[in-house]
Amino acid sequence: MRxxxxxxxxxxxxxxxxxxxxxxxxxxxxxxxASQLGLLSIFKELGxxxxxxxxxxxxxxxxxxxxxxxxxxxxxxxxxxxYSFVLDAANLDRVGDSVVALIQQGNGVINIDHHTSNTRFGxxxxxxxxxxxxxxxxxxxxxxxxxxxxPEMATRLYAGIITDTGRFRxxxxxxxxxxxxxxxxxxxxxxxxxxxxxxxxxxxSKLRLLVKVLSxxxxxxxxxxxxxxxxxxxxxxxGSNVYESENMINxxxxxxxxxxxxxxxxxxxxxxxxxxxxxxxFVNVDKLAQCFGGGGHAAAAGARIPGTLAEVQQKVLTExxxxx
Amino acid sequence: MRxxxxxxxxxxxxxxxxxxxxxxxxxxxxxxxASQLGLLSIFKELGxxxxxxxxxxxxxxxxxxxxxxxxxxxxxxxxxxxYSFVLDAANLDRVGDSVVALIQQGNGVINIDHHTSNTRFGxxxxxxxxxxxxxxxxxxxxxxxxxxxxPEMATRLYAGIITDTGRFRxxxxxxxxxxxxxxxxxxxxxxxxxxxxxxxxxxxSKLRLLVKVLSxxxxxxxxxxxxxxxxxxxxxxxGSNVYESENMINxxxxxxxxxxxxxxxxxxxxxxxxxxxxxxxFVNVDKLAQCFGGGGHAAAAGARIPGTLAEVQQKVLTExxxxx
Numbered sequence: 001m002r003x004x005x006x007x008x009x010x011x012x013x014x015x016x017x018x019x020x021x022x023x024x025x026x027x028x029x030x031x032x033x034a035s036q037l038g039l040l041s042i043f044k045e046l047g048x049x050x051x052x053x054x055x056x057x058x059x060x061x062x063x064x065x066x067x068x069x070x071x072x073x074x075x076x077x078x079x080x081x082x083y084s085f086v087l088d089a090a091n092l093d094r095v096g097d098s099v100v101a102l103i104q105q106g107n108g109v110i111n112i113d114h115h116t117s118n119t120r121f122g123x124x125x126x127x128x129x130x131x132x133x134x135x136x137x138x139x140x141x142x143x144x145x146x147x148x149x150x151p152e153m154a155t156r157l158y159a160g161i162i163t164d165t166g167r168f169r170x171x172x173x174x175x176x177x178x179x180x181x182x183x184x185x186x187x188x189x190x191x192x193x194x195x196x197x198x199x200x201x202x203x204x205s206k207l208r209l210l211v212k213v214l215s216x217x218x219x220x221x222x223x224x225x226x227x228x229x230x231x232x233x234x235x236x237x238x239g240s241n242v243y244e245s246e247n248m249i250n251x252x253x254x255x256x257x258x259x260x261x262x263x264x265x266x267x268x269x270x271x272x273x274x275x276x277x278x279x280x281x282f283v284n285v286d287k288l289a290q291c292f293g294g295g296g297h298a299a300a301a302g303a304r305i306p307g308t309l310a311e312v313q314q315k316v317l318t319e320x321x322x323x324x
Numbered sequence: 325m326r327x328x329x330x331x332x333x334x335x336x337x338x339x340x341x342x343x344x345x346x347x348x349x350x351x352x353x354x355x356x357x358a359s360q361l362g363l364l365s366i367f368k369e370l371g372x373x374x375x376x377x378x379x380x381x382x383x384x385x386x387x388x389x390x391x392x393x394x395x396x397x398x399x400x401x402x403x404x405x406x407y408s409f410v411l412d413a414a415n416l417d418r419v420g421d422s423v424v425a426l427i428q429q430g431n432g433v434i435n436i437d438h439h440t441s442n443t444r445f446g447x448x449x450x451x452x453x454x455x456x457x458x459x460x461x462x463x464x465x466x467x468x469x470x471x472x473x474x475p476e477m478a479t480r481l482y483a484g485i486i487t488d489t490g491r492f493r494x495x496x497x498x499x500x501x502x503x504x505x506x507x508x509x510x511x512x513x514x515x516x517x518x519x520x521x522x523x524x525x526x527x528x529s530k531l532r533l534l535v536k537v538l539s540x541x542x543x544x545x546x547x548x549x550x551x552x553x554x555x556x557x558x559x560x561x562x563g564s565n566v567y568e569s570e571n572m573i574n575x576x577x578x579x580x581x582x583x584x585x586x587x588x589x590x591x592x593x594x595x596x597x598x599x600x601x602x603x604x605x606f607v608n609v610d611k612l613a614q615c616f617g618g619g620g621h622a623a624a625a626g627a628r629i630p631g632t633l634a635e636v637q638q639k640v641l642t643e644x645x646x647x648x
Contacts, residue, residue, distance in 0.1 A: 004587070055619040094385075099630040131552040137593075162492070167491040167493065168486070168491060168505075168515050168519070169491065169515070169516060169519040169523070170516055171519075172516075173516055174509070174515075175506060175509045175510055177501055178505045178506035178509055178515075179506045180490075180505075181502045182499060182502035182503045182506055185498070185499045186499055191492050191497040191498075191501075191502075192493060192494055192495040192496075192497055194495040195492070196493075196604065199493070199578060200577060200578045200579075200580075200582075200604060201578075201580040202578045202579055202580060203546055203579075203580060204541070204543075207417060207538050207541060207575060207578075207579065210538060211535055211538045211539055214531050214535045214538075215529060215533060215535055217528070219528075227363055251531060253524060254523060254524045254525075254531075255498055255524075255525045255526055255527075255528055255531065256524075256526060256527060280520065280524065313519075
């Protein structure tokens, strides 16, 4: 829920303070990078000093959003920051140990997010679970601050919206999504440019991996379940890496009649199997994943389950068949 | 360009007349079906009598838009129509011979379209080349008629927008695209429902075909060209058909460094090879396709070239290498 007093406190804090740290969760995604850079643009526009420090590297697909800015992975020497903005993270653990240590040295934490499960860990919290992306919350912050959107700001925030909605495809896509997108385009976001940068710069290795993944397609429960797998050797044989397998579960979801899609992935240096679940509305996969010590959202969830690929597949498919 | 007098004449014709035929081009796509059904919804709302007759069958992916309506492929007996609405067709040839014959029996033709190459073949023409979809032109017609958008109308027109922009991805995606989409969502279009119906009801055969297509990936011109092929036997071996290969060229386009993507397809009952071209902005593929008697748009074009697969590939790749 919105806390109007907190929102106003955040606006006033930005107006009164000058030195900020910006961060987000490990395993960065589009909305994570876009929201941080969008907020950085706002601070630049207001003449504030801010630095982004993330624990993990920025995925190649989102590096075009940087322009002349930098996302650091260690605090640059002699950097002053009095308050830390934590974006798109449901709880503080999600930002990673090294960044939590930095945050604890500041005067306070401003929590900007859209996850339903957000724990309100901040000194001040601006959390909107109904927003499709944290970029939308940052957009509202810009409006509350009276900042005129620049093309850079608009481009960055638009990138957050399209990645967190799967290009206006997921159930979080609402009227607000389109109204804000229209305003961002009005202020200089170029939809085809952003989509091309994010979706049309793929390494060939990803297509080679996709061939292997699609070749593994199998069905269960009379076609109500479709599942895919990636063994460790797939990465070596195709020159790809685990990041390139992101979203490949969507191919299993896309099949007519599928109620539940599952992707099994062997993990490097681990005796666990990473299992991803997607639902088309019939199964609450958050609850299904909880059976295996995992969790997530009703439509998208995951777990890391000990055992061999064959063992985990048998265990998970036996349970999953009861849910469809 | 818009012709305001024609637009007003079309509004008045709809107000004054009662019996209409609606049609569109052969080889139907999303915008084609969506625009026709959107216009049908408008006519229903106004208490008019209208019937849709298309030469070709309606693709499965768009049949959810029908609700209780019917798209005919022959004129039902004793159907009266005084004027014909031709949607999303650049010229009259595109609607197919059997439907052209029907149109010629009416009192006049109303041409509603967004193709730059539209020949203004109608008695009245409402053509907006800057619109991302014919659905946008139908939306404007509804506004001009003072029709309040129903959820059915909004859902249909929204489907036209997402299919003709590739879910807000192509260069035709503009501020108007988002403003109209927002208004359609405001009036009852459900973005995730529509996307799920169109994109998540795929036959398994399509994934099997995709494996074959991706396995054929090759590059030329130091990776500036990436190309794919589909032989006749691919369809039999996977249980798929030519319709399922639509948009697979996008995988070649998606690769980093690609300036030009090409898909070669053997055709049933033909000694020609169907060649599709996509550009990421560096090459005008309309002009490239014209070298082979084809054509299209600057970013997407095609040709049907006589010869064996190997012959056509050699000829096209030799020419294409000069363009990148």
